Amino acid sequence: MHRLRQTAAALAAIVTFATVGTAAAAPTPGELKVGVVADISTLDPQLMTNITDASVSQNINEGLVRFKLGNFEIEPLLAKSWSVSQDGLTWTFELVDNATFHKGYGPLTADDVVFTFERLTGDALKAPNRRLIGSFASISATSPHAVEIKLSAPDPSLLVKLAQRATAIVSKKAVEEKGAGFALDPIGTGPYQFDSRVTGQSVLLVKNPDYWGTPATLDKVTYTPVPDSTTLQLAFEAGDLDMIPVEDSVKLAEYEANPELTVQAVPGLWTRFIGFKDTVAPFDNPKVREAITYAIDRENMVDNLFKGLSTLADGIFAPAVLHRTPVVKYSYDPEKAKALLVEAGLADGFSVDMMVPNTARFIDPATAVQADLAKVGIKINVVPVELNTFITTLSSEQGYPMYLLARGQDPTPDRVIGLWFLSSSIPTTNWARISDPEIDAWVKQGLSTMDEAVRADVFAKAQEKFFAYNGYYFIDHENSITVHHNWVKNFVNDARNSIRIDKVTIEP
């Protein structure tokens, strides 16, 4: 009898205890719960390099300009207007006069802007992106609400750089006061302010009641890092999270078929490709590279393997990149591939190692490529390599003869085209080791003029010639995909998966 009572008491305790802390799965109006894959590392705009940091920070610290919602056109933000001198070396920005920093840190003035840029480019901070604006010379306040930026060479993509995190404006007073602590208690002018953070668990932003612009539409925004994709999906499906990224084709199909969920997929700013080191055999023979381009069935891969996770690549650069041209065209013709190999003197095919970073994102397409190439007698040995080691080796003199990777891009082509196309970028970022004086000239011209028509022209020529080398086989542009419950309204996804929450409301 005594034992029976003991057991009953224990069971009752368990049930009571277990229902404590059961998460409320119902959505709360005014509160958005975002699921992300990684935890924040820092919220200091000048120091951040990872995408979660950027997603959170954009609501707190604003730049002089920003992208329009859903695309990459520039619109004014803290700078209400601007002009550039004829020679492209002097930019003048007029600031809004009613912007204030959070938590009583005072109004935004030109001094804060000057402070931000000097901090970014100065030696003390050792900012990773200090050379973002490569030709930056100086900045000065010409009046309490105007600044002048002087460059040593024209920079046609300056405005895009001013929409990046590294140039988001911080409060001089707050930085001087908080020092290194600013990184975990940032002060900005944005519609949301930083509230609190539990390491590895959540970041909480709350509405800024004194925001100078259109008021924020939410009261609270929580970012919850969940590194494991299954756990992330479970939490989302249970309603504990309102929106999450999607990277799995099965889950994608499931979510798309669910009428209570909305999936938004946009071709992202990435291109996935196979690369060759054009200076070693057998890839030093153009016919071999050409043969490979006929031997791979891209459509099959994108339709059946990736099933909605990516869009077939029709250009070197993603569709959202300015001045990109659809130069990429392949046809799947294994017989032609074999014929080309015979011409190259490799009628019996050959074997080669193909290095890939060791995640499914690269191993899956690598396996498909391996199967395709086997049919024309090319034996690929897929070698997964840990990401960091991969990137370091690829960027070194040694490089990899054949590899599979993806390359992220910016809304303007300037930075990446220089790194990818120029012979001076061998071997660090010009992995195919393409050295072509014509391409060099076109690219350099495009980078140094402010005339968009000229830039469009020369960049198009460069892309076409670059493509013809077949130093890379371009596969697809991975999509930026977000899924959210239907009670989340007015969310617009973009090609960078930046999680812009302007105008988002919760209507349960």
Added chain:
Amino acid sequence: MARLALKRLLAAIPTLFGAIVVVFFVVQLIPGDPVRVMLGENASAAEVEEVRTALGLNDPLPVQFLRFAGRYATGDLGVSIFSRQPVAGEIAQRLAPTVQLALGGVLVAIVLGVPMGVLAAARRGTLVDHLCLGASTLGVTVPNFLIGILLSFAFASKLGWFPTLGAGTGGFWSTLNALVLPSLTLGLAGMALVARMTRSAMIEALGEDYVRTANAKGLSQRRVVYWHALRNAAIPIVTIVGLNFGHLLGGTVVVELIFARPGLGKLLLDALLARDYPVVQGVCFLIAVLFILVNLIVDLLQPLLDPRVQP
């Protein structure tokens, strides 16, 4: 007793120093560049070099080591290359949840494993014995991430009894509630070991003459088994749990990942992949300290459990 503890702690200092040296140099041997990772595949060589130099990563290795050793001697664990936050702070924020999880795992392993082992030993050779052994073996054969996901799916997602992720919202009960499934996941593997150890230690104890004496005194079966026999079997069990602590710590990485708990394991893993050397060094150092502490505790427990052992 206190003198012994002090003596052992002092003796541990050379070990710690050795650990630091090893960690520093081994980490450097791994190919890969933290700045290259930080700046991405689109950074130029010049940019990367500039940041590397600014962070002191291009200094000769002995110089870097001296700087590093000097800092550690003053208790400064350095600054993370990525977050620029003090390593000590990054560790401190994650120490409590990891220790809670490790203790939870140990508790589960003992609370489930010991009774199973005792039962198996008391009913040795019968079906009950085989069932207990089999059930405990499941704990080692089924990979713990699978167990974790299954438990999470059944009890958190479907039944809603426990949170699917996180370490609780701060209150005592909330923290405990969030510890249940992760501790179970972590502890099930340890449970197998503890059950087996308990079983063999108990079989040996139950065959000893003093058990016969206890029976001859008219003591109840329960008292003989759980007090006289188990009390003796506890000695090897405690030792094995202590020795296995390292394994348990390693297991926290996967569990923290599945349940999205903050923790040292995840911190170390991420830092390793990113080549964030100061963080890797700091966490490894802390783990070495934890090891030494746990071994010390086990050693100090011995004379308490077994009066024949001289402290």
Added chain:
Amino acid sequence: MTTPAPLLSVRDLTVEFRRDRSWLRALHGVSFDVFEGETVGVVGESGSGKSVTVQSLMGLLPARSSRLAAGSAVFAGRDILRLPRRELRRIRGKDIAMVFQDPMSSLNPVFTVGYQIAEAIREHNPGLSRETLRERTLAVLSRVELPHPAQAFSTFPFQFSGGMRQRAMIAMAIANAPRLLIADEPTTALDVTIQAQVMQVLQQARGTGSAMLLITHDMGLVAEATDRVIVMYAGRVIETGTTAEVFAAPRHPYTRGLLASRPKLAAAGGRLTPIPGSPPNIASLPGGCAFHPRCALHERHRDPICVDTVPALLPREGAGLVACHLTHLLGSAQREMETT
């Protein structure tokens, strides 16, 4: 004159052990009595079944590998071999207590001596206060003549010498004033010099209220300490009687052999006379009388009945019983043996 009822009456005790897939008989119909207050010695070589007998009385044989094939043991009116566990536990440590051979292994190493004794007292006297338990423990520790009982209370077994440990065991056994004290080779594991001391303590401390079953292979001890003696061989009782009679006139060749094999100080320089051969393996007992292959009588007379038939325990000259077909021939044979 009516004899009072025996305190313990064992009849036909038959115990088997499991070996591989079959059962081996270790005790064959053992029967004997113990009366209030007396000391009964049980002697025999190793393997004769002495320990098995007393352990089966206490229910201490391993449950899965042994079984009671037949027999009864009536103690104070109840058959203790058929009592439910709970009842048996009430008797163990209280009415019947045991002292084991090796006190080092028989005492729990992680508890103090005082704790283990107090535990025995508390088990059968629930509700006593801690002070009372301590007092009683100290009292019994004094009875076994342990110096500084208060100190001994908090000492661990490994800190004691062999003799002191055995005294502690004795203390534990007599703490509840048992009606029957079973001592299984209590001095065998001790130094010769300590043996006498411990025996003395045993005798004194148990008091006149307790009967004692003393298991031993030491005939000298039997002569000094026991009132009656039971001789066992190969799992059977082969002779019983008062110690005086059995020693003066043993009626079984084995008993004679045991007595003759004692080292005699008087015959200095003489050879020891062991019993030829060695104890039989219970798995393969000789047919008929188990002793016959080693028996001088049988060797001389070669009577087939010794090989065919197990001798029954029958009354002998004087009181007591003996199990031997040729016991009547013993008188002449003895004289013959003594002159050889």
